Amino acid sequence: MNDWIEIGKLDDIPRRGARCIQTGSGRIAIFRTAEDRIFAIDDRCPHKGGPLSQGIVHGSQVTCPLHNWVFSLDTGLAQGADEGGVRTYSLQLHGDRILIDAQSLTALSAA
């Protein structure tokens, strides 16, 4: 059974932008698209560790600020010719409250 924890409000994140949440073992980037869809992925590019939360958000993709890898926020997979991916996390939007599956936090810390 899932346990959902509130991490913030929708308006805490700018449209076409991201904020991070700190966990015991790294940062998770929470994205908000132009259409107010929200996504959560690891804030770490598998290529050279770039902070994906700092990238430019376009559609439901983000471009890494260090070397321009592009990731799908939905699947976490690198787009185009690059290969690799980042972990994604489930989010829920209740009104303007963003919730994350607490298990994903504990699973992360256990890993």
Added chain:
Amino acid sequence: MTGKLVVIGAGMASGRMLEHLFEADTRRFDVTLFGAEPRGNYNRIMLSPVLAGEKRYDDIVTHDADWYAAQGVNCRFGQTVTKIDRQAKTVFAGGVETPYDRLVIATGSAPFILPVPGKDLAGVRAFRDLDDVDAMVAASEKPDAKAVVIGGGLLGLEAAAALRGRGMDVVVLHLAGHLMERQLDPAAGYLLQRELEGRGIRIHCKAHTRAVLGTDGVEAVALEDGTVYPADLVVMAAGIRPETRLATDAGIEVGRGIVVDDAMRTSDADILALGECAEHNKTVYGLVAPLYDMAKVAAQTLLGQDAVFRPVQTATKLKVTGVSLYSAGDFAEAEDREEIVLRDAASGVYKRVIIKENRILGTVLYGDTEDGNWFFDLLKRGTDIGQMRDTLIYGQSFSTGAPTDPLAAMAALPEEAEICGCNGVCKGAITSAISSKGLTSLDDVRAHTKASASCGSCTGLVEKLLMATLGDSYNPAAIQPMCPCTELGHDEVRRLIVAKGLKSIPAAMQELGWKTSCGCAKCRPALNYYMVATWPGEAEDDGQSRFINERVHANIQKDGTYSVVPRMFGGLTTAAELRAIADVADKFEVKTVKVTGGQRIDLLGIKKEDLPAVWADLNKAGMMSGAAYAKGLRTVKTCVGSDWCRFGTQDSTGLGVRIEKFMWGSWTPAKLKLAVSGCPRNCAEATCKDIGVICVDSGYEIHFGGAAGLDIKGTEVLCHARSEDEALEIIAALTQLYREQGRYLERIYKWAKRVGSDSIKANVVADPGKRRQLYERFVYSQKFAQVDPWEERVNGKDAHEFAAMADFQMMQAAE
């Protein structure tokens, strides 16, 4: 044997004729060319885009001075021929006699000026030549200027849309019941009217003009029904009439136009006529395709070859950006005709095909004109459409089962399908020229076949043909799209942003047909720069479309930390500043402190969340952001100059500080680094900078276009300035020109190479008026640019950037 050929009129038809003539035989004639305009042949069809600001005059020149010189043409531009003496075989212009063996009259047409009171008032213009365009542009620059366009045909509407785009209040007066009644049926005319009204153009149909009112100049236009429209400019676009006066005076047979036979000969066998002034078989032509056919026939006649002019049907397109309109053939209703109509009101699409006995007679398309050429091709070939009658209106891909892939659709077109309506070039002619002549670019195709060389609306089709013919080896380098979100190149996007007054990224994406909903990491920063640079104080700077460094005003490093560089004007600092920097380094445990190549101090390894606190401390000591991250003004590097140096000729440090205080904060297409050296020994290394100054005894040598990065390149000298003030004005004007013309991420040396240093010097050096205007635009934009971004963020701007949204480290530690 050479003969003397005199040509009266330097327009598109005679220009094309001369091309054919010289291609066949360069030595046959000594050619003297008279033109009433003080310039050579240009593409008159493209005056509308020039008026709209989407193209420049230089873009539409067909024959430049070099061409005429290379062909040995004796040009007499700006001279009007007043008389033809057929007995003596000479023409008179400005009192000078010029003898001919053969004479070609290509005087074109004159605009029809309504014979109403006030028609001669200042401010009444036709829309015929470049002088008219210049006058209209000048009229539009007056605040709240009002224009009345008389005539709602092709030309009038193009003028109206362009003037509206330039910010004028525009009213179109049209005699008929709906717009463009010769090309459109009432339904399409209505859709067009709605579209133009949506752009703020007022349309008055069934308008009978009574008088143009005014005392010294135009003040208003009065209609028979009593309506009065105020006007600062009246454009007469109510039609044209053939310019035949010379021929009439010389006793040559003239009907509506100068009467010619199939070989373009007039009633005097030594005199030919062609173009809009000629009448063939009781018909006078105004569209470009038949005129070009005439040109070919006339050239062959002059060369002693047999040739016959046979008019072909032509299609019409309206060149108003954002309006798709296509009509061809005969679309009047009649008892024995059927029509198929498709309407999609929501998306503003209207398609109508007129059929008689299973053959297409005419078509009118509005909103979606993709299938225009296909319908027109079926029409010209008289194809029996019985088999596909039910699906015909949905277009080619639906009706023929042809694939919707545009390349495959192109490949499926028959060889005789017309691609370029202006020049009558079919698909087969283009593909065979590509294969047999090894053509690889759009410009090649234009040069060899003329396809897409006139109005340009078939450019997309020609490019698809190049792709279909050459496959992957086709590299459309001519217009490299900005990114996969659009097919437009940087220059077109910039031009359209200006021409259409697009002041936000969503507006640009919408109006320019972006293929993605929200762009990508390539186009968004570029568009954001174009907005900020084009509309200072108006367009909003979109932080989410900026690269992270410009969004948080620090430089991201490989580990996700940032580096911080405070500004030190001209590379000067003080003990107090250095103490403050040292304190910051201690307080925030800065791992590395480094002196940069631009004479600044770099603090590396700062955590993002510490940035506002670091900036607060630096601000307190009087320092602001050094913009070491910006596609904008970075640093002005200096040497100590005449203050200290025994060789210094001028105060290079002082000038450097002054330049940097004047220019800091400005955004440019790519980073901009300057330097000022106090003497030619050049200790500040000014000759490899984007802009450099070398001080000399007599003043300041201004350099530009250096590089010392991926490429190494010495600067080029722009000019010499006598005073600091003059140097500053030149540098600001040069920077502004670069801001307006440079493509995003294009360094100044690449921009200079692309546009040519001559054109830069023409703007910044040769023309003090232009320089001053550039300078003033730079000064204006600085009003909005000189805000310290660090101070803003210390005071709370974008606070979300510098703090995590939530922290679960403690919670998990507790578990």
